[in-house]
Amino acid sequence: MKFKLPKTPAVYVKGKSFRLADVDPDDTKPFAHHPDDRDEATPRLLALRQRLSELQELLYAEHKRSLLIVLQAMDTGGKDGAIENLLTGVNPAGVLVASFKAPSKEELDHDFLWRIHAQAPKHGHITVFNRSHYEDVLITRVHGLIDEKTCKQHYEDINNFEQLLMNSGTRILKFFLHISKDEQAKRLQARLDDPAKNWKFDPNDLKERAYWDDYQDAYEAAMRHCSSGDAPWFVIPANEKWARDLAISEIVVAALEDMDPQPPKPDFDPKAQVIE
Template identity: 50%
Template sequence: MNYRKKFVVEPGAKVRLGKIDPGFKDKHDESHHRATPEIQKRVERLAKAQYLLYADGNQSLLVVLQALDAGGKDGVVRHVFTAMNPQGTLVSSFKQPSKIEAAHDFLWRAHLHTPAKGQVVIFNRSHYEDVLVVRVHKMVPKSVWLKRYDLINDFEKMLHDNGTRILKFYLHISPEEQLERFAQRLDDPMRHWKISEGDYSERKLWPDYMKAYEEVLERTSTKHAPWYVIPSNHKWFRDLAISEILADTLEDMDLKLPPAEVDIAEIRHKYHAAAARQAHRGHKPPKVSRKK
């Protein structure tokens, strides 16, 4: 199955998240074992493609991850991007704005973290918080956040025109799956630090968030910056789908190794000549010192 076609939100399409099955797993059974080798193959393709992206130095990749609490954003970063060279891969997380960030326009802090040419940048939450959380919690009037859709589209078009490929993933889980993941955090002392009262209070706003996300997906999925709704109840299927979309996209970017800046034939000739001399010297009989 072509997951880019299956999960993309076509520009102008209506989105009803309630009709999209978050437990979809394609042809795979309940076990992740069959999918694990496929994920590994795609991760290996990602590593090779990232090397070409870095060497080519003319394009970049911005990956946007959005989800409700416990949706799996950290898991995607940990499992899908694990093979990428950290020298060319950065992760930026967007929490509540600082005083300095809040004193600028809402896109300012996002623009600071966009990828340079040759880089991959992952936004773990993003500029979309300013039309999601801000909207649901009525932090600004509708007249303010409503204008931001066009500003976001213009911002992403500018990045695209400058050579940045943009992929945006909404990790779609069910309310039941979210509650189960909260319970797992409660049972695991290593993850107690992730628990907050807000996790549970936000659940009351689930319908409001669904409506906000639907409008985001409808208004800001474009040809140059598409949204993908990824069924994410099964973590392994989430990783499988995202790794395939990423690998396919990078491989379509016509990335090339740059030409050598030196005469390879000449350097190879000098190397072989030096190696031959070294080998010849190594076979000379050792000098024997004679004592008088």
């Protein structure tokens, strides 16, 4: 780990012995021992938003390095909500959110990383991937679109791709928003019950839900193969949205503080400038 990990419910994936089933999606400790304590987290979250805004401005001014945040989750896992919370108050000029859905025909005519690389963060920017290159070792594996040999090759390709980004000055943080199957059912039902949220419901989500255990296995394998101190995977217990948001913000701010971006020195003497 390149930076000191703050105390959160998040689990840093380290080693081949990691088991996703060992992570409790309801966990809110050490933030709180009961979900009703969530109001105590609000002041801390507001302070983290302010600090993130300051650090992003410095990163943008420095214009030498960048930060890539990868978000993955099961359907209804909360990626959109997590992004909205994380980027509240951040200057949009220095941020990009890239969403990766089913690849187009043109994208399928290239290697699986082609469309991903085009969205990699520019110097000075924070880029958030809503889904990512990991889809090609998740949905493709679950539905038998790739065999085990190809999947292992993709793990290697992903590790090499991320190393290339890091060699170019990009810090990488990867988050899996971990919800329970029961919580997913509640969130899907809420989308059906509220007319204002019907647009969020996709009948295909029910088809994918039938593969729940297969997806859990695929996520676990991907994180085992592709988590390192330089490009870590974190499992975020995400049944409680407030704890999810706070954990992500704590880790992102800690990583940026470790990067310690510095504004460039002016090529003139500010004291010699006279404003009439």
